[in-house]
Amino acid sequence: MSLENWTQVTEFVLLGFPRSHILQSLLFLGLMVTYIVTASGNLLIIGLTWVSRRLHTQMYFFLRNLSFLELLLVSVVVPKMLVIILTGDHSISFASCILQSYLYFLLGTTDFFLLAVMSLDRYLAICRPLHYETLMSGRVCSQLVLASWLAGFVWVLCPTILMASLPFCGPRGIDHFFCDSWPLLRLSCGDTRLLELVAFVLSTAVLLGSLVVTLVSYACIIATVFRAPTAAEQKKAFSTCASHLTVVVIVYGSSIFLYIRVSEAQSSLLNKGASVLSCIITPLLNPFIFSLRNDKVKQALRDALRWHRIMAMRDYEDHK
Helix, strand or coil: CCHHHCCCCCEEEECCCCCCHHHHHHHHHHHHHHHHHHHHHHHHHHHHHHHCHHHCCHHHHHHHHHHHHHHHHHHHHHHHHHHHHHHCCCEEEHHHHHHHHHHHHHHHHHHHHHHHHHHHHHHHHHHCHHHHHHHCCHHHHHHHHHHHHHHHHHHHHHHHHHHHHCCCCCCCEECCCCCCHHHHHHHCCCCCHHHHHHHHHHHHHHHHHHHHHHHHHHHHHHHHHHCCCCHHHHHHHHHHHHHHHHHHHHHHHHHHHCCCCCCHHHHHHHHHHHHHHHHHHHHHHHHHHHHHCCHHHHHHHHHHHHHHHHHHHHHHHHCC
16 A cells, blocks of 8 residues: 555554443453452552561562552553443554553563562572672662663663554554554554564563573572472472462463464464453462462561551540
């Protein structure tokens, strides 16, 4: 199609929602409850690790940043879904769509880097305990988190610029519940080969690179733990890694599914399922995984509740 014969699309239509009113109502209720629980749980982790002195360690500093990232990730996708179901308006402007896609992949990429940093932190804590405080000081922790965010920002910037520069002539329907990159690429009437190559190289590099760091770190951890003299020490070492490893399996598992390309219908279904797992289910499970399996977090929560009850009783006595 020649340039003078097409008009740039100014908005898209998100089609990845059920058409039945009953299913839409159930989806709205489920998403609303999920979002409230996710936001409350991650804010609770952020608050506890910020206030409780017993949680002022490197591991919980990284956990606080991970919870903040997960909170942002679910907020990029779910509120727009709720608005669409509530209003029935499935449209999203071109600029908003590109911005949502950029933020989603920025946060997802930063998540990979941060999980790799957390695995490196566990490696140093277990395999290099005598040098841990020097190698993983507070300043180094802050620099690693900042580097993860900057790397995510830069990593996704080039593909997003290329995506925004593509011509979109119609159709406008995106077969997804948010502006994912692959459904968007299928709608472009321009040459997408350069963007597909850049996206493949960058996404493969960040996925495999962070996964290698994580796998090597845990291989060293496992080797060190098995050399521990007692079963109690082995159990303690494994327990400090179990929560992080659980999140790693979920995040990387959902991302690997995104690389499975079968039939068009199956590919679309896999994309939606993996996206739900990464941007809705994982942020929901994150507080439960790290709190229910962690005695220090549970004790910090009990201390916070006890302090709240004491303050409430004092206020009651003062107003009697």
